Amino acid sequence: MRRSALILVALLAVGSALWALGANGSYYANVGVLTLLSLTLAVSVRPLLVGCEASFCHGAFYAVGAYAVAILTTRTDCSIWLALPAGGVVAALAAFVIGVVSLRSTGATFFVMTFSFLVLTTALFQYATGLTGGFNGISGVPSLVSFADVASFYWVTVGFAGASVLVFAIVDRSRWGLELRALGESYALAASAGIGRLGNLLGAFALGAFFAGVAGGFYASFISFISPTSFSFWLSIYVLTYVMVGGARSIAGPVVGTAIVGVLPLLSGWSDASSGVFVSGATLVILLLLPRGVVVSGLEALRRRAPQRRSTRAAEGTLASAAQASSGSVVRARAPRRIDRAEQPLMRVEQLSKHFGGVAALSEVTFEVHAGEVLGIIGPNGAGKTTLFNAISGFSRPSRGRVWFEGEEITGVPGHRLVHRGITRTFQASTVFEGLSVRDNVLVAGAVGERPGVLRRLVLPLHRDPGATAAADRVLERFELQGWADAPAADLPYGLRKMLGVAIAMATGPRLLCLDEPLAGLSEAEADRMMDAVASLSDQHGVTIVVIEHRIRSLVRVCERMLALDAGCLVAEGEPAAVLANPEIVSAYLGTPFTEVAHA
Amino acid sequence: MEALQALFTGLAGGATLALVALGLTLVFGVLRVVNFAHGALFMLGAYTCYACTEVAGIGYFPAILVSAAAIAAVSVVLALVVFRRFRGLELEGAIAAVALAVAIENAGIIFFKAVPRQVQGPLTQVVDLGSLHLPVQRIFMIVVAVALFGALSLFVARTHWGRALRAVQQDEEAAQLQGITVTQAMIVAFAIGGALAGVAGALVAPDQVLSPTMGTTPLLLAFVAIVVGGMGNIGGTLAAAFGVGILQSFVSTYWVPQAATWTSFAVVLLILAVRSRRPVVYA
Numbered sequence: 001m002r003r004s005a006l007i008l009v010a011l012l013a014v015g016s017a018l019w020a021l022g023a024n025g026s027y028y029a030n031v032g033v034l035t036l037l038s039l040t041l042a043v044s045v046r047p048l049l050v051g052c053e054a055s056f057c058h059g060a061f062y063a064v065g066a067y068a069v070a071i072l073t074t075r076t077d078c079s080i081w082l083a084l085p086a087g088g089v090v091a092a093l094a095a096f097v098i099g100v101v102s103l104r105s106t107g108a109t110f111f112v113m114t115f116s117f118l119v120l121t122t123a124l125f126q127y128a129t130g131l132t133g134g135f136n137g138i139s140g141v142p143s144l145v146s147f148a149d150v151a152s153f154y155w156v157t158v159g160f161a162g163a164s165v166l167v168f169a170i171v172d173r174s175r176w177g178l179e180l181r182a183l184g185e186s187y188a189l190a191a192s193a194g195i196g197r198l199g200n201l202l203g204a205f206a207l208g209a210f211f212a213g214v215a216g217g218f219y220a221s222f223i224s225f226i227s228p229t230s231f232s233f234w235l236s237i238y239v240l241t242y243v244m245v246g247g248a249r250s251i252a253g254p255v256v257g258t259a260i261v262g263v264l265p266l267l268s269g270w271s272d273a274s275s276g277v278f279v280s281g282a283t284l285v286i287l288l289l290l291p292r293g294v295v296v297s298g299l300e301a302l303r304r305r306a307p308q309r310r311s312t313r314a315a316e317g318t319l320a321s322a323a324q325a326s327s328g329s330v331v332r333a334r335a336p337r338r339i340d341r342a343e344q345p346l347m348r349v350e351q352l353s354k355h356f357g358g359v360a361a362l363s364e365v366t367f368e369v370h371a372g373e374v375l376g377i378i379g380p381n382g383a384g385k386t387t388l389f390n391a392i393s394g395f396s397r398p399s400r401g402r403v404w405f406e407g408e409e410i411t412g413v414p415g416h417r418l419v420h421r422g423i424t425r426t427f428q429a430s431t432v433f434e435g436l437s438v439r440d441n442v443l444v445a446g447a448v449g450e451r452p453g454v455l456r457r458l459v460l461p462l463h464r465d466p467g468a469t470a471a472a473d474r475v476l477e478r479f480e481l482q483g484w485a486d487a488p489a490a491d492l493p494y495g496l497r498k499m500l501g502v503a504i505a506m507a508t509g510p511r512l513l514c515l516d517e518p519l520a521g522l523s524e525a526e527a528d529r530m531m532d533a534v535a536s537l538s539d540q541h542g543v544t545i546v547v548i549e550h551r552i553r554s555l556v557r558v559c560e561r562m563l564a565l566d567a568g569c570l571v572a573e574g575e576p577a578a579v580l581a582n583p584e585i586v587s588a589y590l591g592t593p594f595t596e597v598a599h600a
Numbered sequence: 601m602e603a604l605q606a607l608f609t610g611l612a613g614g615a616t617l618a619l620v621a622l623g624l625t626l627v628f629g630v631l632r633v634v635n636f637a638h639g640a641l642f643m644l645g646a647y648t649c650y651a652c653t654e655v656a657g658i659g660y661f662p663a664i665l666v667s668a669a670a671i672a673a674v675s676v677v678l679a680l681v682v683f684r685r686f687r688g689l690e691l692e693g694a695i696a697a698v699a700l701a702v703a704i705e706n707a708g709i710i711f712f713k714a715v716p717r718q719v720q721g722p723l724t725q726v727v728d729l730g731s732l733h734l735p736v737q738r739i740f741m742i743v744v745a746v747a748l749f750g751a752l753s754l755f756v757a758r759t760h761w762g763r764a765l766r767a768v769q770q771d772e773e774a775a776q777l778q779g780i781t782v783t784q785a786m787i788v789a790f791a792i793g794g795a796l797a798g799v800a801g802a803l804v805a806p807d808q809v810l811s812p813t814m815g816t817t818p819l820l821l822a823f824v825a826i827v828v829g830g831m832g833n834i835g836g837t838l839a840a841a842f843g844v845g846i847l848q849s850f851v852s853t854y855w856v857p858q859a860a861t862w863t864s865f866a867v868v869l870l871i872l873a874v875r876s877r878r879p880v881v882y883a
Contacts, residue, residue: 055689101869104876107690108634112827113872117819123862237698245694276706283699288685291692380640 029154031266032469033222037163037215038262041235042242042254043168044211047204049240049248050177051197052184053106055205057098058212059235060121061091066220066231067125073221079403080142084217085358091213092206094121099205103198106187118236125228137227141220147583155223162216164211165255171207172251173461175444175468178436181249182444186432188395192426193445194419194508237596238262241283247293249435254297260286277521309465344407345425345513346371346544352401354387354568361387362568369512374538374545376576378552380589381475383565384427385405385548389514393425394418405512428520431501434490438481441489441500442472472507479503479533493559495526499533506531515547519554527554533557548589552580552594564589601731606853607846612738614845621822621841622752622834623793630789630831631691631771632783633662633683636697639819640704640795645671646810647712650719653805660721660806668795668803673794675794679786687782701819708812721806735760748796749838756834761788769832787846802857817861821848824868 043056049390066085102113113170125132132138145152171177179200182190187197190341203237220226232238238261246257261282265275290297347366354362355483362384369375376384392403392414402411410418415425433441446468462468476482479499484492489500498518505513515534519527535558537543562579564572566589571583579585580594620642627635640799645667652663682700686693710776722835756762767775776782800818808814821844828843847859847867855863 012858049691052691054694101873101876105872107630108823108831109827109872109876111694112823113635113869115823116869119862119865120869121818123859127858234702237702240695241699244692248691273709277710278703280699280702280706284682284703287692287696287699288682291685291689293692559828 002550019021019412026150029150031263032154033150033157033218034266035258035263036157037219038239038389038460039159039255040215041212041239042163042246042258042262043165043251044208044215045239046168046243046248046251046254047171047177047180047208048201049243050172050184051180051201051204053103053110053201054240055114055208055238056111056240057121058117058208058239059233059237060118060210061212061229062216062219062235063096063125063218064090064094064121066226067132067138067216068213069217070141070226071131073142074138074140080144080217080221084214084221087217088210088214090209091216095206096202099202101206103201118233118426122228122231122233125231125245127582132507133227135228137230137431139225141224141226143224144218144221144429147398157218157222160214164215165251167211168463169251171458173463175457175461175462175465176200176203178440178462181436181440182433184434188371189427189431189433189504190444191395191414191416192393192419192424192508193504194424195414195444196414196416232272238279241279245283245286247290247296249296250294250299253293253295257293259341260294277449293583343371345369348404348408349388349392350404352388352391352403353399354384354391354396355399360568362391362398365565365568365570367563367570367573369544369546371511371544372538373544373561374534374547374559376555376562377546377548378550378555378562378579378585378589379565379571382567383589384567384568386516387568388565389425389516389546389548393423395425419508421508423514424505424508424510424512426501426505426516426518428517432489432492432497432504434488436489437486438489438492439469439472439476439485441504442475443468443502446471446475475503476505478506478536487583496524498522498526499530502530502533510543512544512546515545515552517547517548519549519551527551530554531558552590556580602733602853603850606849608732608734609736609840609853610846610849611842612741612845613848614842615741616800616804617818617821617825617845618745618838618841619796619803620818621746621795621825621829621837622749624819624822625826625829625832625834626752626765626789627793627836628826630765630785631683631687631692631693633686634697634823635683635793636694636819637678637704638793638797638822639702641671641703641710641797641815642801643810643812643815644674644812645798646719646805647708647717647801649802649805650717650810653719653721654717659790660723660834664799664802667798669798671792671798671801672791674705676787677799679790682782683790684783684786693712701815705715705812705815712812716813717810719805719810723806735807737806741807743789744803748799749834752792752796752834752866755792765789766771770847821861824864828868828871 014270041058045055048055050151068087068090069080069083071084072078073080078086098114098117102110102117103557105113126134128134132491143153144156155500178189179195182193182195183197183200188195223230242257242258242262243254245261246253246255261279265278269277286294292300347369349365349367352362352365353360365384377388379385387396391398394410394413394417402409404410404420405418407421410421411423433444436444443462473482473485476485479502481496481500481503484496489497492500498521502515502518505515518530518534522530531554534545538545538558547555547559559576561574562572562576564582564585565577566584571584571588572579580590586592620638624635624638627633627638648667648670649660649663652658652666653660658666675744678700682696683693686696689789721737723740727734727736727739756766764775764780764785765788767778767780768782772782775785822841825841827836829838829840844864847864851860851863
């Protein structure tokens with residue numbers, strides 16, 4: 001992917017350079033500079049788009065950088081070479097401030113907040129006359145090249161744009177790039193893999209703003225005079241169209257998108273209105289034909305055409321072995337582990353309550369989870385089982401009550417932090433990152449134990465990290481998914497998808513694993529395989545497991561203790577046979593007594 | 601007195617915003633797509649009114665109805681041709697909507713040129729209460745907006761299609777199981793949204809000079825109204841739209857008109873910042 005992006009940049013640069021040498025040299029170099037600055041804006045707005053938030057103020061960072069450079073170079077004797085990175089830093093700081101406030105929101109609210117910031121900066125340029133010169137603007141910004149010829153400026157810009165593309169291509173292939181993609185797939189699932197949303201998106205926002213700010217500085221230096229009218233309101237939006245036309249999911253997307261819709265208007269000398277019609281018309285037509293953008297939809301079409309026999313065969317093998325593994329109809333309960341009551345419990349939940357409006361989804365639930373056990377949770381739909389999971393795994397804040405883990409209180413600690421402390425949960429729905437390959441699904445969750453350093457996380461190409469890939473492959477093997485490693489997770493059949501969901505959770509190396517209905521929708525054979533996998537996690541790896549499940553037969557095979565919830569209250573707790581014989585459970589949930597438990 | 605005058609102007613401005621914002625929030629509720637082209641529909645409504653009264657020579661009140669019907673039709677066509685493609689692709693859908701808005705607006709600039717156009721409405725009287733001047737056109741705007749809001753509330757609460765819209769808004773799959781297809785709900789939402797934008801355009805046509813870019817500011821302020829009022833909440837949207845209108849009017853009256861837009865955005869930024877202090881991340 002990176003190679004194709006570099007090739008495209010090279011093509012763009014060489015193409016423009018050829019023009020620059022031609023008869024109308026300075027004119028085409030002029031176009032080249034502006035195109036390359038657009039390209040920088042497009043690649044730098046992309047990381048946040050990968051994380052699935054559209055910022056509508058990227059043009060504002062460009063303008064902030066331009067004004068910072070103009071003010072520094074004309075009001076102080078700061079050199080232009082020092083002013084450029086300073087402009088980037090000012091823009092990144094602005095992004096940090098606006099991001100801390102706005103990235104707590106998502107979607108339309110985030111849009112309105114970033115847009116508000118764009119309007120406010122424009123107002124600042126217009127009316128803060130003392131600082132920005134108001135409508136008169138700032139003139140005399142020094143040029144980057146001593147002799148103000150356009151061709152040299154063009155070559156400096158080529159270097160800058162090339163460096164920007166390279167930086168973002170490296171980020172794209174790093175662990176952090178993969179984490180941003182995971183966030184773009186699902187914030188909740190990413191959190192359960194230990195990836196927090198706010199910090200990562202803030203980083204993407206600020207890094208993008210830095211490059212936009214430096215690009216703005218280049219622009220100010222290039223045209224030497226800036227005023228509020230230099231920065232079109234539409235710039236922020238055009239930049240997004242460049243990325244979307246090419247496809248946000250590939251680093252080559254913004255490059256191709258800029259080439260398709262960004263170059264022609266500059267070249268043609270059209271009026272603003274004609275350019276607007278062209279950019280928007282081309283964007284519309286391309287998105288209608290290829291909704292994910294030229295590069296991404298194109299690659300998908302190629303991939304679909306290529307045969308995938310290998311992984312299909314491997315999958316058949318897995319399913320066949322799964323079918324063989326299922327045999328024997330007597331359900332055997334595992335012998336209860338002897339629990340040392342004096343020992344500190346792994347988790348202690350104390351009088352936990354959760355209210356939604358006036359409805360008590362959970363009231364005063366108290367229980368303990370002991371190290372090494374498998375604890376089953378049963379109860380009718382709406383009993384509060386998932387609410388309980390959300391509250392103990394940091395996915396929602398309980399209304400009252402407290403949770404301790406390994407002797408420390410963890411009430412209200414966000415879910416992605418709890419993953420790093422050893423608690424991982426799975427979901428009934430949204431179980432895998434559909435847009436990532438099966439291996440990447442596991443890789444992205446694998447950073448929890450090792451805590452890679454910042455530089456390693458940002459720079460090292462993840463697929464060249466032997467430690468990480470080997471660990472991921474081991475997890476895939478344990479769940480018999482190795483034959484699918486390179487397939488997109490979206491292609492997995494349902495049963496294997498559920499398996500991958502547990503594999504992702506397992507890759508985080510948890511001490512306490514909370515499984516939310518791992519068997520829902522599985523066939524008998526698949527359910528048996530899943531329960532075998534769960535049992536081996538407990539037996540061989542010593543993971544403590546809490547599992548919500550409706551399929552009692554499968555559940556009693558693995559669990560040593562059981563809790564029963566009804567209408568938000570804990571109604572029974574103890575050995576599975578005793579809990580299942582409880583008359584209250586029978587009438588509220590089971591209907592008829594469950595008598596098939598045979599003690600091993 | 602000055603304050604009352606500003607309040608009245610604000611209510612009239614808020615009325616237009618409310619009509620634009622109600623359509624926007626209805627469409628968002630059904631499709632989860634932010635319809636940036638909604639401002640362009642408002643602009644087309646004003647031009648349709650102009651075409652009816654000044655070119656075709658029919659009366660202003662029938663022209664309002666023609667605008668509503670014409671823009672409803674345009675809106676439904678856009679829904680079927682463009683927006684239906686982007687269900688589940690929120691970012692791409694939003695960008696496609698932006699592209700649509702830019703395309704319509706710039707085509708308008710090329711087609712209509714920069715010639716200022718104005719509609720001569722029949723409601724030219726001004727009611728004077730002491731030093732308070734109330735143009736009848738603006739009273740009419742407020743009355744129509746409130747009446748349409750009432751009609752919309754009744755529609756959503758009481759009728760089959762209104763319930764269908766709410767059902768799709770809450771749970772698309774469950775609604776489909778009840779025999780409501782999303783496409784049907786989408787057509788209803790876009791038709792009503794388009795009609796409201798058409799009426800809004802026709803209402804401001806006698807009150808301001810028409811230009812192809814006249815839809816942008818109302819669109820952005822309508823966004824502010826629906827976000828502050830709560831996405832999909834029509835009562836909150838109405839209140840927020842009047843709030844924005846009144847804020848704008850007071851800033852213009854007591855400070856400078858140029859500050860009206862950016863202060864509105866500064867206020868919304870503050871409101872949203874305070875409201876999102878506790879992150880709701882795992883939605």
